[in-house]
Amino acid sequence: MRFSLGKPILVLSLAAAISAVAVWRHPVPPRADLVLWTFDQTDARTYRDRFPDAHGRLMPSLAEQFQQQFGPRVRISLIGELGENIRLASALMSQADAQTPDLCEIEIHSIGQFLRPPCDDVGLLPLNDFLEKSGWGRRIVASRFAPWSKTDPRTGQRIIYGVPADVHPVTITYRKDLFEEAGVDLEAAKTWDEFQDRCLSFQRYWAAHGHRDRRAIALSTGGPDEIVEMLLQRHINLIDRAEKLHFTEAKLLETAIFYAQLLAGPRAIGADVSSGVGWTEDLARGNVCAVCTPDWKAGYIRQFSPELSGKVRMMPLPKFEPSDAPTSTSGGTMIGICRTCPHPEQAWKLLEFLCLSPQANQARIAAGDDILPAIPDYWNAPVYHQRDPFFAGPSGTGGGQDVGDLYIRLARQIPERFVTPYTFQAELVLVAVLHRAEEYLASGGRTDGLSQPCAEWLAEAQDELQRRIDFGKFEP
Amino acid sequence: MNRDRWWKLQARAAPYLFVSPFLAVFCCFMLYPLSRSLLLSFHKTIGPRHSVFVGWSNYRYLLGHDRLFGLALLNTAAYTAAFLALQIPMSLGLALLLSSRRVRFRNLFRFSFFSSYLVGQVFVGVIFFQLFGPDGLINHIAGAVAGHRVVIPWLSSPNLAMPSVLIASLWLATGYGMVYFLAALQSVDPELYEAAEMDGAGNWQRFLHVTLPGIRPMLAYVVLVGAIGGFQLFELPFVLLQGAGPDARGLTVVMYLFIMGFNTGDLGYASAIGWMLVAILLTLTFIQFRFFRFRPEIGT
Numbered sequence: 001m002r003f004s005l006g007k008p009i010l011v012l013s014l015a016a017a018i019s020a021v022a023v024w025r026h027p028v029p030p031r032a033d034l035v036l037w038t039f040d041q042t043d044a045r046t047y048r049d050r051f052p053d054a055h056g057r058l059m060p061s062l063a064e065q066f067q068q069q070f071g072p073r074v075r076i077s078l079i080g081e082l083g084e085n086i087r088l089a090s091a092l093m094s095q096a097d098a099q100t101p102d103l104c105e106i107e108i109h110s111i112g113q114f115l116r117p118p119c120d121d122v123g124l125l126p127l128n129d130f131l132e133k134s135g136w137g138r139r140i141v142a143s144r145f146a147p148w149s150k151t152d153p154r155t156g157q158r159i160i161y162g163v164p165a166d167v168h169p170v171t172i173t174y175r176k177d178l179f180e181e182a183g184v185d186l187e188a189a190k191t192w193d194e195f196q197d198r199c200l201s202f203q204r205y206w207a208a209h210g211h212r213d214r215r216a217i218a219l220s221t222g223g224p225d226e227i228v229e230m231l232l233q234r235h236i237n238l239i240d241r242a243e244k245l246h247f248t249e250a251k252l253l254e255t256a257i258f259y260a261q262l263l264a265g266p267r268a269i270g271a272d273v274s275s276g277v278g279w280t281e282d283l284a285r286g287n288v289c290a291v292c293t294p295d296w297k298a299g300y301i302r303q304f305s306p307e308l309s310g311k312v313r314m315m316p317l318p319k320f321e322p323s324d325a326p327t328s329t330s331g332g333t334m335i336g337i338c339r340t341c342p343h344p345e346q347a348w349k350l351l352e353f354l355c356l357s358p359q360a361n362q363a364r365i366a367a368g369d370d371i372l373p374a375i376p377d378y379w380n381a382p383v384y385h386q387r388d389p390f391f392a393g394p395s396g397t398g399g400g401q402d403v404g405d406l407y408i409r410l411a412r413q414i415p416e417r418f419v420t421p422y423t424f425q426a427e428l429v430l431v432a433v434l435h436r437a438e439e440y441l442a443s444g445g446r447t448d449g450l451s452q453p454c455a456e457w458l459a460e461a462q463d464e465l466q467r468r469i470d471f472g473k474f475e476p
Numbered sequence: 477m478n479r480d481r482w483w484k485l486q487a488r489a490a491p492y493l494f495v496s497p498f499l500a501v502f503c504c505f506m507l508y509p510l511s512r513s514l515l516l517s518f519h520k521t522i523g524p525r526h527s528v529f530v531g532w533s534n535y536r537y538l539l540g541h542d543r544l545f546g547l548a549l550l551n552t553a554a555y556t557a558a559f560l561a562l563q564i565p566m567s568l569g570l571a572l573l574l575s576s577r578r579v580r581f582r583n584l585f586r587f588s589f590f591s592s593y594l595v596g597q598v599f600v601g602v603i604f605f606q607l608f609g610p611d612g613l614i615n616h617i618a619g620a621v622a623g624h625r626v627v628i629p630w631l632s633s634p635n636l637a638m639p640s641v642l643i644a645s646l647w648l649a650t651g652y653g654m655v656y657f658l659a660a661l662q663s664v665d666p667e668l669y670e671a672a673e674m675d676g677a678g679n680w681q682r683f684l685h686v687t688l689p690g691i692r693p694m695l696a697y698v699v700l701v702g703a704i705g706g707f708q709l710f711e712l713p714f715v716l717l718q719g720a721g722p723d724a725r726g727l728t729v730v731m732y733l734f735i736m737g738f739n740t741g742d743l744g745y746a747s748a749i750g751w752m753l754v755a756i757l758l759t760l761t762f763i764q765f766r767f768f769r770f771r772p773e774i775g776t
Contacts, residue, residue, distance in 0.1 A: 085738060089741065112739065113739055113741035114741070116741040117741075118522070213627060221633070222637070222721060222722025274610050275605065275631060276605070278611070281611060282611065285611070287611070287627075421740045424739045425739075428720060431724070432724060435723040468541075472740070472742055474528070
């Protein structure tokens, strides 16, 4: 038999026909009663995998336990963060019920876009009533509701759209061995000025011992992470709950100048580190000798640079002034219910079970997740009060550091962090100002001469951003 | 209906039937989304249920007040200009080298240079992310040459961010341009070279007066595709610089569109950016057509 169009076309046609039949006949799995989207691999494992109980017996997974206790079938979908955001935004905009999950986990950097609509049109379900009735609203660290909520301008009421899964207090982890060798007691520094002085002594010592490039602390020149942490410490959000900008506040100016001279000029102590998790290697090599560490980041040091065991130690953040918090917060995840969910009561039950219940906490601990939960009741668990031998004990003592206790002490004092649709752009603009300030110092400018131009740059930045916010305001 | 009429009807309807699958798909997946996005660009949208017609307001703000768009446009234009200025000579040089019969293993080299294009921008972003790190291979080599540890902040310095993207994209696309030039060089009539040689033309003159005019349509095409690709740059800096990069120096127009659409959630404004990009690309294409006096019949 001959095929007039030639063998390649015949093969392609056959392949297309077979594929079409295969796709056509492929059984569509029945939709679970409740679908949860998560971007976090650890969370997905915690929900889907079996875990040992306190006696070491293997327990059914949280999803299985939920089904056994309450009936609804649960599907946990692990989706890349970017993909989840885009699909979720698209599903919520189009109100495509079939494509929308019942529950979703959203990362703090992404929540802004979902909170842009007026309160009644946010694609997530308000959880105030659920939190109130269940009592969880009073048991969760209050300041952690801030990123996931929005104030209704009509009533002034704060509408909560997500339940926080974490607290993420920030500490500084430093190379105790290298600081000790340099004869510098970093933990004695209670203010940022003292901290900088000690870091300069440290750098001088190592420069004299053949390590001219060794920098005291990892600070980003191109990103907003550490400057935002410092500002939060001083209770400054670039944009607050009411979408008011704070670029022209005296404290912000002071912090920006201080940060710039940590990176440029004669008193520089900071340097950029490798992106991704490469910074742990920089710490291990002694390229930088301290790093700001929220609890999720501390785990990376253990995971990617095990050779640092016993060589690092943690301390609270130094303050600018007494009213500052000795910590900050960085990162965060919430779990929320989509407004299109046909069974919000069931979805709330699942949210409680996966995120808030004692079983959930036990599963997290069993999965090796050492992130502090947002529920202080659970902070009593022994796992958070064990000495961690990876972190060195105080000088002259062995047995590790009470890292969990330190995080718990700081977690009670974390500042509120707000996220708006414009927070991302505000951070971009702030970094641009910092860059100008760093260039000014790097070209020989004096710190005391920086106040005037830096104030002008910040004022310009605020004007520009305010125009953008005004332009983006929606008035139906 | 008699047989003749039936045949006539078939003859008249056949072309429409043949193009109808394409038309249906084109309308569903191109025309409708495009017209929707054009409409969106004149609206302020928010949430699932609200959109307000705002006329040219999105465009006015974009052109009159949006400093970030200006920055993105500047970054993208600078990148595109630098990319074309380097990619074209490098690709052409490689093509000339690998079309010479004196080079052994020409096919192997051709494939090697082209193969980088097969891996795609995201993969190249991941590779160069490692290479450009403070302790990456490039700094190690620089350190070996200098004799001490060298940390060039390729990805964290505002002045080096875009050059880093440029280096990565040249690695990616030089072989791609080379393939087109190789094809074009083979179409240049060898007799023209012989004639030029008889007239006493040297290598440079032959290149200038025979090769370049001979490959002019292909040159125009590669420049056009390079310019469009440059203005559509997104994945590579997004992966390599983990976003807009230091001081937003890696912010490109498409990345800004993405940020406005998916970080800020303003789809109307993002659509306006998209259509502004279309306008820029059409203008660029028109200028290039005029510049190269492009004639489609001899084109690609």
